[in-house]
Amino acid sequence: MGAALRVTGASRSFGGVYAVREVDLTVEPGELRAVIGPNGAGKSTLFALIGGQLAVDSGTVVLDGRRIDRLAVHRRGKLGIGVVFQAARIFPGMTALENVMVGAHGTTRAGFVTAALRLPRFRAEERAIEARAWECLARTGIEEWADRPAETLPLGQQRALQLARALCGRPRLLLLDEPASGLRSGERKRLAALLGELRREGLTMLLIEHDVGFVMRLADRVTVLDLGRVIADGTPEQVRADSTVIDAYLGEAVT
Amino acid sequence: MSDLIAYVVTGLGLGAGYALVGSGLVAIYRVTGVVNFAQGAFAVVAAMLTSTLLAAGLPHVLSETLAVVVAAGAGVLVGLIATGEPGAALIVTLGVGVFAYAVEIVLWGDQPRSFGGLPGVLTVGDARIQAHYLLILAVTVPVFAGLALFFGRTDLGKALTACASNRYAARVVGINVRRMGLLAFALGGALGGLAGVLTTPVQQVTFDSDVTLIVNGFAAAVLGGLTRPGVALAGGLLLGVAQTLIAGFGGGAYQLEVALLLMLTVMVIQATRAGSLVGATR
Structure with a gap:
């Protein structure tokens, strides 16, 4: 809600x-x-x-x-609070999918140690984030760009990417x-x-x-x-x- | 032939040390955009501390681990100082590096130190190789694999990368950019410390060993545009082997010059190709 x-x-x-x-x-x-x-x-x-x-x-x-x-x-x-800026403020050098996954960072629970050791709890969380990122890419209609570096997306898709990233953070x-x-x-x-x-x-x-x-x-x-x-x-x-x-x-x- | 094998293995061992220092530079630069010139000091501090701990009777592995943890702590300290004042970070890290000399001399003196590593000598053909060189490689390679996994495959790694990519947007998605920067400095400190404790048994350490380490580490890291740990590993190993070959078949006096020349060449080439250094800071 x-x-x-x-x-x-x-x-x-x-x-x-x-x-x-x-x-x-x-x-x-x-x-x-x-x-x-x-x-x-x-x-x-x-x-x-x-x-x-x-x-x-x-x-x-x-x-x-x-x-x-x-x-x-x-x-x-x-x-x-999710934000979609007027300018496409994306993460260049990362793929579209990674951009969206980063959006979920604020919701993650796993700390540095669990992440570094790849404990089961962390891996379950990673899988859940990736699944949600795909969902968000699909909702914004840019699924087919998932593996492309974000900065290579056309402007319209970069804007959609920002929205997908915001949504991934629930x-x-x-x-x-x-x-x-x-x-x-x-x-x-x-x-x-x-x-x-x-x-x-x-x-x-x-x-x-x-x-x-x-x-x-x-x-x-x-x-x-x-x-x-x-x-x-x-x-x-x-x-x-x-x-x-x-x-x-x-x-x-x-x- | 036997010389060649010995030189190559020795070079790989030395190169692994450069690569570790270089990867520390990469970890810090990737996240904070700061080139940390105090990076070599982490190695020196960790190596000196290990020699003290071993002398005090602590066992191997524990001593080295403690030293690496302390180096990580030193990394956080440098990070706190360097990221406080935006724009001044480069000069601040240089200053911290020089200040570290004073601390090191007060604590450990100005004489070279060393400590025993993995004992034993391996014979390959008629080449005799210290077993410790293989230990260096056996530790370094998994560390790099772990780094690649960490940056590429974990949420935290992605968050760290996102900080360097676009700090403004990183904040918006809930990333504490300052804390991530300090985490990167801790990681850089640990990697530098690891380089120190691994390479000291085969080449001793003095308070100013950091110059050699930072120049070679930077040369290794710059190959990957300061952002790719994997390339830094390849660069470090290449550099180490090139140096031992030149020292072995030519003269030992030119090791640092080789690193400088390689670094300059790479930077000139990258600059003429519109520069991945510039591209990466965006």
């Missing part, structure tokens, strides 16, 4: 300029939440505040009742930063189908997206950021009808 995320009064500034200012955001377990907004609205900063790449100046980030805003990135990863909250940007329309449809499937399985997701059409069809709720502040929050229909949103961002293009 997915985790609940609660961001309260989160602010972060760079050189005196607020990138994110007093942002409140509550995502229920199993919800697919989209965060949209024009360029410079603070979407990526908010994303990094939750993932831990940036620290909040003030405010809190709470995952399932536990404050995580002071935790290091890897600790948040272990708590079940996340309870999945953060996706513009996962559809730069994808061809077939890939985009497949991604939308997969996200829908994950949502039905109860995974909590926070999706940052530029493409409004893409998120309006998928998201349970939509949060709109502008100049670092939340200007609207509601169902896709409510947000679409919101006059502030239309003025700030959507314009007449969305009907």
Whole structure:
């Protein structure tokens, strides 16, 4: 089951300029939440505040009742936050399958000694991880690339690889930063189908997206950021009808 | 002919030592991106400590094992210092290496030390070979097989590799990059220590033996772009054999120069092919 995320009064500034200012955001377990907004609205900063790449100046980030805003990135990863970056941040020099298997690192129990001695408990765990990695490769449609060095995959497949890696870690909250940007329309449809499937399985997701059409069809709720502040929050229909949103961002293009 | 066999076996034994030092460099570089110039000191410390422990009456194997464990601990210490300040790591490891001289001289003096290894002499044809050289090989080869398995086939090994490949992404999947770096330093320390305790019975050790070890170890490791332990083993063995052959049939004074020349040649070739060193740090 997915985790609940609660961001309260989160602010972060760079050189005196607020990138994110007093942002409140509550995502229920199993919800697919989209965060949209024009360029410079603070979407990526908010994303990094939750993932831990940036620290909040003030405010809190709470995952399932536990404050995580002071935790290091890897600790948040272990708590079940999976991240899919906009840029394909893969592990070059390792195969696609290995890339995905590394995603499960945060879930492993075996320590250095058991690993070095290849004790039975460790070997069972290794087998389970590999099986799960194959599953994740299949779900994201890149099974046939499994044995290729990750850096040789086409960009679309590298993006899918990142998603597979995140899924292999059994996340309870999945953060996706513009996962559809730069994808061809077939890939985009497949991604939308997969996200829908994950949502039905109860995974909590926070999706940052530029493409409004893409998120309006998928998201349970939509949060709109502008100049670092939340200007609207509601169902896709409510947000679409919101006059502030239309003025700030959507314009007449969305009907 | 008998000379040739003796030289080759001797060279393989020496080369195994270089390869172990080199693989320690590889383990550390692969994970942290740091070229650890204090690597030779691990071997010296472990060898000196073994001589002390043996003199104190501890049995073989136990003495050597303890020394390797201490070398691993020294590795963690160097790692703590070297990875604290990003960018300065290279100079820091050089400094630690020089500082280690002082510690070694205070603790063990500046005279060469050695201790007995595996006794016995084997006769192959009319070549007489110290049995200890075979022991060096018998330990080194499984260690390398284990390393390859560890890095290639285990979750922890993959996590270590992932740190070097993309630290940013490694953190995201829950890898404690700093802890992995220290683990790599411990592994590097243990491998360096192993090189020291294995090779000292056939060639004694002084506080500045680390220079020879680090130059040759680096030459071995650089063959594999500092990232492939298997190639470091091949490189080390090749280097060891080349040196003993040159020393045996030419003159013994040129051993270090051979290593330097080989290292430079490899680096020039790699640089002209767009450099695997650069490629590996990405």
